[in-house]
Amino acid sequence: MSASPSPETGRAVLRALLRERSLLGPLRVLAKHLGRLFQIPLPSFHPYVVFGPEAARKVLVTERHKLLWRNPDPVADLLRRGVLVVDGEEHDRYRILMEPALHPARLSDYTQMMIEKTDRVTAQWRDGQVVDMLVEGRKIALLIILQALFRRDAWDDLPHIWHPILKAIEFISPGPWILWRTIPRPGYKRPLRELDQYLYSMIAERRQQMQRAGRQPFPLLSGASSSGDLPSDMLQHLIDAGLDDDTIRDQMLTMLIAGHDTSTALLAWTFALLGQHPDVFSRLVNEVQNVEKSPLLDQVIKEALRLHPPIHIANRCVVEPITFEQGTVPAGERLFFSIYLTHRDPAIWDDPDAFHPERFAQGRKVPPMSFVPFGGGPRACIGSAFGQAEARIVIAHLLRQFHFEPIQPYRIRPHMGATLEPRPGVYMRVRRRNKPQ
Numbered sequence: 001m002s003a004s005p006s007p008e009t010g011r012a013v014l015r016a017l018l019r020e021r022s023l024l025g026p027l028r029v030l031a032k033h034l035g036r037l038f039q040i041p042l043p044s045f046h047p048y049v050v051f052g053p054e055a056a057r058k059v060l061v062t063e064r065h066k067l068l069w070r071n072p073d074p075v076a077d078l079l080r081r082g083v084l085v086v087d088g089e090e091h092d093r094y095r096i097l098m099e100p101a102l103h104p105a106r107l108s109d110y111t112q113m114m115i116e117k118t119d120r121v122t123a124q125w126r127d128g129q130v131v132d133m134l135v136e137g138r139k140i141a142l143l144i145i146l147q148a149l150f151r152r153d154a155w156d157d158l159p160h161i162w163h164p165i166l167k168a169i170e171f172i173s174p175g176p177w178i179l180w181r182t183i184p185r186p187g188y189k190r191p192l193r194e195l196d197q198y199l200y201s202m203i204a205e206r207r208q209q210m211q212r213a214g215r216q217p218f219p220l221l222s223g224a225s226s227s228g229d230l231p232s233d234m235l236q237h238l239i240d241a242g243l244d245d246d247t248i249r250d251q252m253l254t255m256l257i258a259g260h261d262t263s264t265a266l267l268a269w270t271f272a273l274l275g276q277h278p279d280v281f282s283r284l285v286n287e288v289q290n291v292e293k294s295p296l297l298d299q300v301i302k303e304a305l306r307l308h309p310p311i312h313i314a315n316r317c318v319v320e321p322i323t324f325e326q327g328t329v330p331a332g333e334r335l336f337f338s339i340y341l342t343h344r345d346p347a348i349w350d351d352p353d354a355f356h357p358e359r360f361a362q363g364r365k366v367p368p369m370s371f372v373p374f375g376g377g378p379r380a381c382i383g384s385a386f387g388q389a390e391a392r393i394v395i396a397h398l399l400r401q402f403h404f405e406p407i408q409p410y411r412i413r414p415h416m417g418a419t420l421e422p423r424p425g426v427y428m429r430v431r432r433r434n435k436p437q
């Protein structure tokens with residue numbers, strides 16, 4: 001592995017930090033100077049960062065047994081026994097319970113609902129109004145995930161859960177706690193409690209509904225299935241498996257956060273990039289009006305995921321030394337596999353920082369394990385098919401219904417929250433289309 005950064009690299013890191021006001025710039029500089037494995041040179045926090053196809057294969061697939069997903073951090077504090085943060089058999093058990101609701105074969109059940117939720121949000125838009133697609137995208141994504149997984153029509157809930165959800169996201173976003181793990185963090189207790197109350201009341205309501213229907217929870221794996229007028233959604237699967245309320249809350253919160261914050265970021269980045277590339281924007285608008293399944297829309301979504309992967313790192317704890325071409329990371333260390341740096345590696349991608357959706361055109365080959373916005377291996381994103389279908393359906397529907405005009409160019413920068421978010425927002429002037437163009 002390369003030696004620690006030279007003074008010249010240090011200066012380049014500082015310049016990138018000041019220019020971009022985000023850690024992504026410094027990460028790109030370190031990658032350029034030090035290669036595909038390096039250590040972040042902070043005083044009390046020095047995780048290893050690794051990227052590229054070899055690292056993706058080892059971290060996500062072939063040598064994942066040398067790593068733990070679970071880290072003592074605010075994500076684990078919030079999600080407790082959530083499928084995203086536990087390891088081993090416990091993880092596999094929860095994952096099996098949650099897969100049916102997100103199985104690709106079920107996606108067509110959700111199409112109409114996704115369109116209706118989008119309409120519900122856009123019904124409030126006035127002609128000529130400037131909207132922030134980061135905010136509007138979040139409303140749409142929240143309504144969709146709550147309906148799909150817990151059969152909850154959450155329109156009336158939005159005003160109450162909006163703030164608690166944003167606080168939960170802020171709680172798990174990188175911050176000073178990285179350097180000082182036990183730093184006091186006032187202001188979270190109440191909103192997090194409100195979010196818990198919301199989830200626990202949904203569980204209680206469903207249990208009451210089951211009681212009224214004369215049905216007891218039973219282990220799903222015994223072969224029985226949901227019946228009667230009870231929904232066969234994810235919440236029902238979790239109850240039927242005999243999980244207690246706390247564990248069900250952990251899975252629900254995991255799905256609520258992981259399943260909407262990512263989609264929100266993807267939706268917002270796609271609009272941000274379209275706003276910055278009017279030629280692609282008008283070709284896309286034209287295509288979605290005229291064809292049912294637009295190939296260009298798929299390419300644009302993939303290119304947005306490549307340039308701004310909502311989950312930009314996979315965070316691991318090394319339990320057995322793991323060796324890459326550039327060196328070995330010892331046990332006990334924190335390891336970040338950088339999806340972001342993999343997606344911008346000049347050894348893989350031509351003109352890596354440029355928006356070229358056609359790189360994903362049919363017939364063009366992307367090298368294996370080079371495009372990994374949903375991770376890979378057995379712990380790849382459980383919602384990847386759902387999330388991609390959602391993006392396609394919602395964006396196509398929005399473009400068919402509305403004319404979007406980006407407001408005066410302003411700087412949009414990636415913010416490292418729980419996901420990579422376009423800040424300060426994605427502002428667009430909207431006008432309803434009267435008839436198809």
Ligand code: HEM
Pocket residue numbers: 083084085095102254255258259260262263266309310311313314315372373374375376378379380381382383384386387388
């Ligand atoms: C654009 C949308 C999405 C992106 C880019 C995305 C990205 C990812 C990535 C990169 C991982 C792997 C993280 C790692 O290896 O450390 C992951 C895992 C996960 N995602 Fe997603 N995700 C998206 C949508 C969703 C949706 C819609 C859901 C739920 C409905 C979801 C739920 C999860 C869960 C529960 C895991 C953990 C899986 C496990 O550990 O077994 N994600 N996601």
